[in-house]
Amino acid sequence: MTGSTSATEHSKSASDRGEGGRSGEGTDETVVSVRGLTKTYGSGDDHVLAVDGVDFEIDRGTVVGLLGPNGAGKTTAIKAMLGLVVPDEGSVTIEGIETTDAPRAVYRRVAAMLEGARNVYWRLTVRENLRFFARLGGHDPAETDVRERHDRLLEDLDLVEKADVPVNKLSRGMKQKTSLACTLARETSVVFLDEPTLGLDVESSLDLRAELRRLAERESITIVLSSHDMDVVEDVCDRVIVMNDGQVVADDSLEELVDVFRTQTYRVTVDGTLAPERRERLESEFGADGWTTVGDHQRFDATLRRGEDFYAMMDVVRESPCPLVTVTALEPDLEDVFLALTDRESETSTAGNGETEMGVKMESESESESESAFTSDTESVGDDPQAHTPTQTEAADR
Amino acid sequence: MTATELSLLTRAVLEKKVILWRRYWINTAFGFLGAYLFFAMIFFGGQAVAGAAITDTLDGIIVGFFLFSVAISAYHSTSGQVTREAQWGTLEQLYMSPSGMGTLMAVKTAVNICTSIAGGLVLLAMMLVTTDQTLSIDAVTVVPLVVVTTLSVVGLGFVFAGFALLYKRIENVFQLLQFGLIALIATPVDGREWLKALPLSQGSSMLQEAMTEGVRLWEFPAVELGILVANGLCYLAVGYLTFHLLLRRARKLGVMGHY
Numbered sequence: 001m002t003g004s005t006s007a008t009e010h011s012k013s014a015s016d017r018g019e020g021g022r023s024g025e026g027t028d029e030t031v032v033s034v035r036g037l038t039k040t041y042g043s044g045d046d047h048v049l050a051v052d053g054v055d056f057e058i059d060r061g062t063v064v065g066l067l068g069p070n071g072a073g074k075t076t077a078i079k080a081m082l083g084l085v086v087p088d089e090g091s092v093t094i095e096g097i098e099t100t101d102a103p104r105a106v107y108r109r110v111a112a113m114l115e116g117a118r119n120v121y122w123r124l125t126v127r128e129n130l131r132f133f134a135r136l137g138g139h140d141p142a143e144t145d146v147r148e149r150h151d152r153l154l155e156d157l158d159l160v161e162k163a164d165v166p167v168n169k170l171s172r173g174m175k176q177k178t179s180l181a182c183t184l185a186r187e188t189s190v191v192f193l194d195e196p197t198l199g200l201d202v203e204s205s206l207d208l209r210a211e212l213r214r215l216a217e218r219e220s221i222t223i224v225l226s227s228h229d230m231d232v233v234e235d236v237c238d239r240v241i242v243m244n245d246g247q248v249v250a251d252d253s254l255e256e257l258v259d260v261f262r263t264q265t266y267r268v269t270v271d272g273t274l275a276p277e278r279r280e281r282l283e284s285e286f287g288a289d290g291w292t293t294v295g296d297h298q299r300f301d302a303t304l305r306r307g308e309d310f311y312a313m314m315d316v317v318r319e320s321p322c323p324l325v326t327v328t329a330l331e332p333d334l335e336d337v338f339l340a341l342t343d344r345e346s347e348t349s350t351a352g353n354g355e356t357e358m359g360v361k362m363e364s365e366s367e368s369e370s371e372s373a374f375t376s377d378t379e380s381v382g383d384d385p386q387a388h389t390p391t392q393t394e395a396a397d398r
Numbered sequence: 399m400t401a402t403e404l405s406l407l408t409r410a411v412l413e414k415k416v417i418l419w420r421r422y423w424i425n426t427a428f429g430f431l432g433a434y435l436f437f438a439m440i441f442f443g444g445q446a447v448a449g450a451a452i453t454d455t456l457d458g459i460i461v462g463f464f465l466f467s468v469a470i471s472a473y474h475s476t477s478g479q480v481t482r483e484a485q486w487g488t489l490e491q492l493y494m495s496p497s498g499m500g501t502l503m504a505v506k507t508a509v510n511i512c513t514s515i516a517g518g519l520v521l522l523a524m525m526l527v528t529t530d531q532t533l534s535i536d537a538v539t540v541v542p543l544v545v546v547t548t549l550s551v552v553g554l555g556f557v558f559a560g561f562a563l564l565y566k567r568i569e570n571v572f573q574l575l576q577f578g579l580i581a582l583i584a585t586p587v588d589g590r591e592w593l594k595a596l597p598l599s600q601g602s603s604m605l606q607e608a609m610t611e612g613v614r615l616w617e618f619p620a621v622e623l624g625i626l627v628a629n630g631l632c633y634l635a636v637g638y639l640t641f642h643l644l645l646r647r648a649r650k651l652g653v654m655g656h657y
Binding site: 103112119 | 406410413418421486487493495498646650651
């Protein structure tokens with residue numbers, strides 16, 4: 001995998017150019033600013049550098065995904081941003097206020113869900129929790145606007161019927177939603193969510209994601225969300241900060257990150273079997289590999305260096321007596337980007353069947369259908385291969 | 399922090415407490431009943447063993463038990479609440495209160511002392527009915543004495559709360575300290591001035607005088623009252639400072655919310 005360096009360089013150069021206004025010197029709309037954040041746990045030989053000189057800025061109303069494998073430093077970074085962990089070095093400014101200088105002023109503007117369902121009192125009802133946390137934040141639940149906000153949250157999170165039920169009698173998903181409702185019980189401009197969908201079933205996770213997206217759009221709140229669930233980040237976030245070994249290895253919009261890893265890789269299926277000399281030509285000129293025979297069809301993958309190579313390759317296929325069945329453009333998704341950035345393929349190669357804890361490694365996706373890859377199918381090939389490959393996203397089903 | 403915010407915080411803490419008392423009323427009732435039965439065991443057991451002789455010291459036992467029930471409740475509320483919040487996963491949420499952890503802890507402590515005294519007074523009434531004894535219960539004297547005496551125990555509670563944040567499971571130490579509280583309440587300070595520096599002991603002695611001999615608050619020597627107030631405030635301040643240092647240490651080690 002060679003993508004790691006290029007992605008990092010790309011994101012750095014993009015931020016240097018000020019693309020998206022996300023890094024660099026910041027703007028008037030910068031809500032969160034992190035500078036040189038460093039945190040080490042332990043000392044001597046046992047020390048662990050959890051966060052290593054992390055820098056980034058977040059604009060108002062952005063939903064940022066903090067992505068990384070276990071131990072990447074996501075939670076420590078979030079807790080250090082919130083002042084719950086004392087950093088060794090660096091500074092964090094939220095709404096222009098330094099967290100270490102005036103934590104209370106920061107806490108007026110920030111809410112956080114750090115332990116999922118454990119953030120609330122299980123022996124209180126949903127509504128009692130809302131009232132408690134609103135008061136804790138200095139909001140009187142007797143006031144009409146606060147009460148209306150709570151009613152709206154209960155409605156939005158589908159908790160109305162459970163409002164007067166003690167939390168310990170709710171399902172895990174409902175508990176998690178209660179926790180989110182309590183985090184939002186008082187109006188704040190920034191919300192930190194650490195693994196908000198951890199342990200949820202698919203349906204609850206999808207509900208929660210939809211709610212987060214809706215909240216971000218409707219209330220223009222800035223959300224910093226950590227997860228190692230790529231589907232969540234992909235569904236909810238505008239921007240992704242990938243952390244690995246305590247460092248930021250990429251920081252860009254989701255589209256930009258995926259674009260960096262977008263290669264012109266195609267899966268070609270023909271009816272019948274190509275002649276050996278034609279197969280050799282495809283291999284030598286276009287790097288065709290992954291040859292598979294499925295029934296009467298033969299399939300191969302090819303990663304092309306230039307756009308015009310696509311037409312040349314198609315000409316070679318057309319010249320054969322085997323009719324073309326399909327051409328599929330294999331596109332990377334966030335999982336591919338993540339695996340590349342965090343250099344997980346070295347681990348996957350020793351995992352036996354090419355599967356990682358996160359999924360299927362990037363290279364193997366060209367050999368077998370990945371569960372998470374976006375695939376594009378086409379029955380015909382036109383002038384612009386990218387333009388003629390309607391996307392058939394599996395993400396919606398996940 | 400504004401008065402409104404302080405009022406909201408107090409209502410939040412108090413409402414939660416009352417809701418839990420009512421929702422788990424059997425637990426609440428058995429808490430009282432357990433304390434009462436413990437006293438009854440001492441009283442009736444003592445009568446069986448010592449006969450009428452126990453009557454001579456009964457007033458002292460009742461006052462001591464009343465103070466013990468208030469002190470243990472205040473101590474547990476302070477030290478136990480931090481441990482429990484860390485266990486539940488809510489401690490970091492409380493830390494992020496815009497009022498500040500210090501204010502929140504102070505409010506919780508004040509509410510805990512008030513509820514502990516209220517519970518202690520109910521228990522006191524039950525003890526007096528059971529033993530058919532009478533004591534001088536002048537609220538203007540008893541309540542301030544109990545509040546100031548309890549401050550030293552709250553200070554100890556803060557110290558143990560801080561250690562619980564760092565070392566987590568230290569409940570067994572809490573249990574041991576319960577016996578320590580009995581010893582401190584029973585320690586006679588008359589003639590041994592240095593013992594007045596211990597938590598609870600000076601207050602216990604003055605409370606005995608107030609309730610058994612009817613001494614009013616303003617009838618105590620100013621020096622004795624001064625020692626009591628200084629004792630309470632010193633323990634509270636040292637305990638609170640220690641808690642803050644240990645809390646900062648826990649934040650530095652990244653273990654504040656761990657359990």
